[in-house]
Amino acid sequence: MKLYVKNMVCNRCKMVVGSELEKLGFQYHSVELGEVDLKSEISDKQKIEIDFHLQKFGFELIDDRKSRTIEKIKSLIIDLVHHQDSKLEINLSVYLATQLAQEYSVLTTLFSEVEGKTIEQYFISQKVEKVKELIVYDELSLSEISDKLKYSSVAHLSNQFKKVTGFTPSYFKQLKDKRRLKIDEL
DSSP states (O other), X not given: OEEEEETOOSHHHHHHHHHHXXXXXXXXXXXXXXXXXXXXXXXXXXXXXXXXXXXXXXXXXXXXXXXXXXXXXXXXXXXXXXXXXXXXXXXXXXXXXXXXXXXXXXXXXXXXXXXXXXXXXXXXHXXXXXXXXXXXXXXXXXXXXXXXXXOSOHHHHHHHHHHHHSSOHHHHHHOSSOOOOOGXXX
């Protein structure tokens, strides 16, 4: 049985959800971003119990199809930007349409209606957060960050960064209080 979980954004989230399910005595085949494949069917009462325990960690079960689709879009983008940056060269619309087996126009309309921003805006905000992370680590130059995240140029990265944050990457690097956001709050 599949359960869909909102706000799962990283491997630690997968570990927490898996651990909570084990504590509650539920066995599962897999825990992926936004999705759990349980080994057996569960009752509505058990779903409520799981949801209650997961909410303590900022997660919640999703029942309706639209919400599941939106969470899947978010999970795919987060995974692409934060864990598979080598695949960033592919066209986002083709990638999402292929992964979700739906027309991109349907996905983007649904996402915009519910989230109040476009898929592209969400994708850009995730990329900018990744840039912030890499700037804070101070291991790569801006040129290397630009290459890693498949920006066409450092100027393009800088313009996009300033448009989203209000700061240039260099000014952001100098800030004592690095204003990074939590991925699930974007």
